[in-house]
């Protein structure tokens with residue numbers, strides 16, 4: 001694969017077992033994914049589809065039952081990779097007896113950052129996530145949204161190259177969601193790679209460059225958001241500054257081809273439509289990769305790699 | 308001045324440095340246990356991967372990665388410090404420490420039970436203060452430490468920590484340091500309060516005589532003298548024209564002291580070897596002794612003068628270089644309080660002295676043990692000695708903290724608490740366990756002794772060889788093997804008790820403190836490393 005792959009998984013599989021080694025859940029089945037440097041990659045799927053499991057496997061919080069994951073070129077179990085990774089867990093699991101500053105100071109000290117640099121980053125991060133007025137309050141007193149914000153700040157304390165965000169917008173108000181999305185985009189603009197997972201389709205649709213859709217631990221769809229959402233047998237044209245003759249000409253062309261011009265271009269469905277379709281399809285044919293109704297253009301198996 | 312004694316059959320052992328072979332024993336034991344650990348890990352991995360070759364490869368890899376991490380631990384000191392500070396803060400912020408104020412409550416009532424006799428008084432008070440500290444600090448620290456890591460795992464706060472460049476060993480070590488920081492602080496505060504209390508509660512007479520830390524010089528076995536059956540002992544008895552290990556047995560059930568008969572040629576001989584330069588600038592050296600008086604004829608205690616006449620003893624000091632008697636003194640023996648004989652320092656000029664005691668009173672016996680007579684080389688402050696006693700408690704807490712941290716890498720919090728307390732309690736029965744497995748304690752294994760208890764069978768005859776009993780004996784064999792293994796793994800906590808020194812006004816020997824420290828460090832290092840291997844290979848999110 002290309003050298004610019006930040007994350008690579010091969011047949012990554014996770015089976016949760018109980019104490020006696022009996023199988024409880026097939027949480028992730030043979031996932032093959034590559035995330036490129038500098039993109040925002042979304043893992044999408046309904047609750048319990050294996051998104052969090054995937055992220056935990058990438059971080060070495062879980063050990064794969066099969067297959068492997070490479071993160072920043074190193075095995076997921078290698079601690080050294082964590083120097084360059086930021087992680088926001090599903091819920092911000094932080095020490096509730098610390099205040100915002102102490103929290104960032106604690107996590108900052110776990111990295112090789114000078115004291116001066118650390119204090120600078122703490123200040124700017126607190127500003128950035130808008131917790132300036134609450135910086136001396138202990139996390140116990142924080143609302144869910146505030147906890148989320150300090151969680152994000154914590155994930156960014158080491159100025160990471162790769163950021164893994166598990167449901168970054170959960171618990172945030174619309175304004176907070178907006179800010180979060182802006183933050184994610186600005187991270188990409190700084191050249192960082194962001195992997196986020198969410199069941200909130202709107203988030204993913206707005207910010208992600210590419211998405212993977214998981215359902216019951218299986219990869220159902222993978223591709224660029226723009227491609228996935230375009231309807232191939234429709235064309236949408238939106239033109240400005242055309243003369244009336246030109247428009248007339250186009251209309252005639254369309255009429256000659258028995259078309260019915262609505263507007264020109266590829267209109268998008270919403271991600272929600274696509275999502276529901278995939279889920280329905282998947283439930284009708286379990287274990288099969290989603291087959292879009294596009295004529296002969298998508299490989300079915302194995303879902304390796306990217307565009 | 309009341310002389311007091313530490314009851315031990317070989318007092319000079321208290322002052323001996325660790326034997327040179329100790330590190331080798333340690334390394335040997337650790338290696339053997341490591342092999343067991345490796346085999347266990349291999350087996351578990353095998354069961355998981357279903358492939359012996361793969362399991363071997365994985366286990367060896369884990370071992371090497373682990374060893375590298377252990378060796379490079381100091382590189383993570385800033386992270387360790389951050390983690391230690393976190394644990395420290397956690398304990399403070401959670402206000403758990405307020406519980407320690409409970410420690411003050413018993414002090415309000417202790418005065419009710421204060422014994423009247425001066426030597427009993429300080430002993431009681433010291434035991435009390437030490438007890439109050441241990442009994443509060445130890446359970447609470449076990450509780451705090453045991454819950455810490457499991458709570459982190461259960462509440463998932465561990466996720467944000469282990470996804471930073473933190474090594475797992477740093478998490479364990481940081482935690483231990485943080486908690487030990489707290490416990491040290493609390494121990495110092497409690498110790499300070501305890502000391503002030505001790506001062507306030509003890510009588511003036513006690514403070515005069517017992518508020519001290521004696522540095523004794525004990526008798527040591529000489530190279531050139533043996534008993535008739537060739538034993539080298541610090542104290543030998545001259546009886547029937549021979550040197551012997553024991554004097555006369557007067558039929559006291561507790562044979563710790565041996566007796567010499569009055570008005571006979573029987574005598575007791577202590578052998579002292581020491582560096583004489585320490586007495587160079589001294590006029591005299593106090594020799595303190597505590598002998599037991601045993602009367603064969605009860606006499607009439609109401610007869611006038613019976614008390615005054617008493618039991619008399621002759622003490623002779625012989626310079627073993629010249630063979631001359633350099634000093635002698637006849638005195639009346641105090642039964643309980645002991646005696647002090649002030650000997651001119653020049654009597655000890657050679658550093659090689661024999662002290663000979665004879666009982667002069669007919670029909671009376673004097674009982675004595677090696678530690679009953681010593682040269683008082685120095686006296687140090689009670690406070691300093693008290694602090695040394697706290698160090699021992701500190702070491703005990705360190706040991707339990709490390710055990711709890713290790714246990715909490717694979718057990719739930721509550722189970723960790725139980726486990727650690729079990730280690731603690733078994734640690735006090737260590738001698739007993741060793742006694743059972745080596746067959747010194749009569750009555751057999753747990754089931755056999757229960758049967759004996761139940762059937763009122765005595766401890767000496769064999770059990771009926773019926774079916775039931777045979778099974779019981781078989782199970783006992785297994786249990787005994789288990790106990791044998793346990794006896795090697797459970798720390799001997801009876802070693803970590805120095806309160807007796809403080810209470811009886813003897814300086815805790817540095818050698819003893821050093822040996823205790825080595826014992827604890829030698830114990831906790833492998834324990835924590837074991838915990839580290841478990842923790843490193845544990846899935847924290849499962």
Ligand SMILES: Nc1ncnc2c1ncn2[C@@H]1O[C@H](COP(=O)(O)OP(=O)(O)O)[C@@H](O)[C@H]1O
Nearest residue numbers: 016025027046047048049050051052053848849
């Ligand atoms: N620790 C666990 N033990 C057992 N099953 C688990 C555990 N964590 C998650 N699961 C199961 O694995 C599946 C995937 O879970 P998860 O990855 O958390 O889903 P998502 O994040 O997509 O909502 C679910 O069926 C869930 O119940």
Ligand SMILES: [Mg+2]
Nearest residue numbers: 051052053090
């Ligand atoms: Mg999830």
